[in-house]
Amino acid sequence: MTTPQEAVEHALAAARSDDCVVIADETSSANLRWAGNTLTTNGVSRTRQLTVVATSRDARGARAGVVSRAGVRGDQIADVVRAAEHAAAESSPAEDAQPLLGPGQGEALGTDARASAGQAAWEDPVTGTEIGVFRSFSAALGEGFDAAAAAGQRLYGFAQHTVTSTFLGTSTGLRLRHDQPTGMVDVNAKSADLARSAWAGQGTRDFSDVDVGALLDGLGQRLEWAKRRVDLPAGRYETLLPPAAVADLLIYLYWSSGARDALDGRTVFSKPGGGTRVGERLSELPLTLRSDPTPPTAPGLGSAPFVIAHASTRQSSVFDNGLRLEPTDWISGGELAALIQTRHSARLSGLPVTPAIGNLILDGGGSASLDEMIAGTGRGLLLTCLWYIREVDPQTLLLTGLTRDGTYLVENGEVTAAVNNFRFNESPVAMLARATEVGATAATLSREWGDYFARTAMPPVRVDGFNMSSVSQAS
């Protein structure tokens, strides 16, 4: 069996193009899914992907061909390289073409620093995951099923653990490795008549920090809250968004913050008449929205410290592979500070090169817990999470979606009842402008996007006049 390190070297050795990037990904994953207090599906998988970016230059510019193939044997590596070179020869000049990066321009950590940071060296073997990662978790969950059944409740949910080891090499001499563990669990508890529903989710790197009992206790409390039900009409409400719901909205904002599209005049971050809105105030609160490959206050949210781009898009460039990722404030002190950039778009915009990073943290300097913010509420709504979020109008980044699994009425500092769900129409950009209080930032899992973007830390946020456009009958 060819190791991923060998695959990278063999591919680079086989390359005949002007330049070449090779990415070898080894991924192992295990999952459990349950519904109605019983298992529904499960599985383990291993994938091995080899991606070759071949570039050729001529007077018209640089062309890039990208071929990504699973399960490549050692004797097939040269075929993948040839296919990428053929694709490059057939393509037209790439808009985002840049010189490939070389040693010293990539990942910041050297071998010693990697070791001290607990990261594997380039030559270390890959260690993945397997179904055994769930042994203690599944035992606790089984006990939870028994307890839920005894209490007349039903549990639904999903747990997944994935480890991806990425090896990136370039013909210019870069050799970079990143091992990314990603785990998530979400649990949904319902009353036997399915009328009451509560949800909790958690991101994790290895499941050692997942306390099933605590998760279920929290859901039990929320189902108790929901024993009193009040119907409310559509309208604009003061609303407390817990960290998961804030993540639901701000991840979409992050994904919509590409500099290239803003420069083209087609996003909420476009400046009328040309340019971007970088530097404009978005909130009167001192909000900082940032990404950091090695966040000092949330080490569990660590993500790749260099660009890994399997394809060029409007927000990423294969030519930037290996580019060192620095901590980036997207919003700083309430002002828009940066947009997602490639080196190409940064040249067009005249702004710093700030590529996308795999985590997102919102901090407003608050210290209040969600319970304290509830205690400080005269009358308002408390949400659990949001669902089926889709863009309605890119001009304002107006999003629509639903409240889900626990929408509560807060009166005089206490949760007094569950209310019906709502369809909302709201822009996260406008929401930041109407935010009146931000609590303490904590790690959280987005309900809507947690399967794809699991590393977030958000505070609870109080918003004036959140637009609940209509009532949803869903429970």
Next chain:
Amino acid sequence: MADSTGNQDKGDRGIDPEFTAYPLRDLAAAALERAAGLGAQHADFRAERIREQQIRLSDGNLVTLFDGDDLGLAVRVVLDGTWGFASAVDLTHAAALRAAEEAAEVARVAAAINTERIGLAEEPAYGDVSWVSAYQTDPLQVSVADKVDLLTGWSSGLLARDRIDHVDASLHQVRECKFYADGVTTALQQRVRLHPVVTAVAVDPGGRFETMRTLAPPAGRGLEYLGGSPWAGTAATAWDFPAELARMPELLAGKLAAPSVRAGRYDLVVDPSNLWLTIHESIGHATELDRALGYEAAFAGTSFATLDKLGSLQYGSPPMHVTGDRTAEHGLATIGYDDEGVATRSWDLISGGVFTGYQLDRRMARMQGFGRSNGCAFADSPAHMPIQRMANVSLQPADGGPSTEELIAGVENGIYVLGDKSWSIDMQRYNFQFTGQRFYKIEHGRLAGQLRDVAYQATTTDFWNSMEAAGGPQTYVLGGAFNCGKGQPSQVAPVSHGCPAVLMRGVRILNTVEEGA
């Protein structure tokens, strides 16, 4: 080997020889034997190769050229009444055996949280069968340069027109090969699909912008769908892109200059290019039995169309006849045999406006006493376990029914809706909101210019019970999507929805600018 091909089209119909060169039957035999030896009551084996290519241009410049090639095998077992699933990326004897062993181990670990014994509905043995979808030119066997040239030509043609500021053009192509074996059925299948999209952007001096996208739906067709040489589609096989692109600048300018809609209730004439998505969300997902049973309760959600309503719920008005199928020619969910070895077919979901059927897999068909599955098991990759996924769910046209113009003529004050854009529906499939590509005001039975900032919002059964008329077969179009998401781990599935134009009475219209104010 019996041959059960998708249709009688001529052309390149061979199954990918690189896929068939693997010792698929030997691997299956080894895995199934090992699973049986480990005590599995049921075992099935899948091997897949999924080739895809994405090409994206912005303003005529190549942004994305990506070739993907996913390969692998999977073993699914029922061991002591519990599922176990494992997959591997290598199509080797050792990998097949290991997957069988891992699937058994997964079943043992998972037994701690399984309280329902798995049973599967019976399905006839079909022996050794094959099936290939209906296409003429495999897009993955055509030069990248030819495809880039076509997209470049479309882009430059639009950019040369007044008031077009930006153009995105893309082409996503997939060739999917599946091999399935369970000891009594061995199915070797291949299908091809593609989705061409062109989006034009206009920005006015004040910074306001609008977009307009082609209405051409994704299709289970080959490159002949794009028309023109060198793949020479005919009027019968090709979408008329030249005509659609030629109209786009004028339509986009009209959209940018259009008045903002006044919120309220309007009669709607909904074009198939928009209605397919409403069908997908409010009927397709709502009639999935796994949702009704709660298997998706923590993720995609459940359904208001519960088992107790089967045969009695007035889902819509009497003209409403909705079918499920995995057999429609060029349908994106169309295939010969599903991922549990079930021969696909067509059936009623809603008849005379009454809810009459579900989409099933073998486990649910057995558990709920439906007899046989109707063939809706699908996995989007060898690394994923099959789950119940959507068939082609289609609203049938009215025999001898009206044209779109005749439907519009029956509206005094309304809106004509074309093209899909934004969509969202709640977790029980009650409350939905959709926007579109173009909206036209209807006054006294005639179109009276475009409107902007329009969204329609309704509850599923209210909406479908407001359907006064379905158009005739001349208005019927097969729409669809490549990317229907469901399940955890998340899986995407391609699916088509055919429908005629329809006339709906008294639907709530929102002004999206007011909503965001």
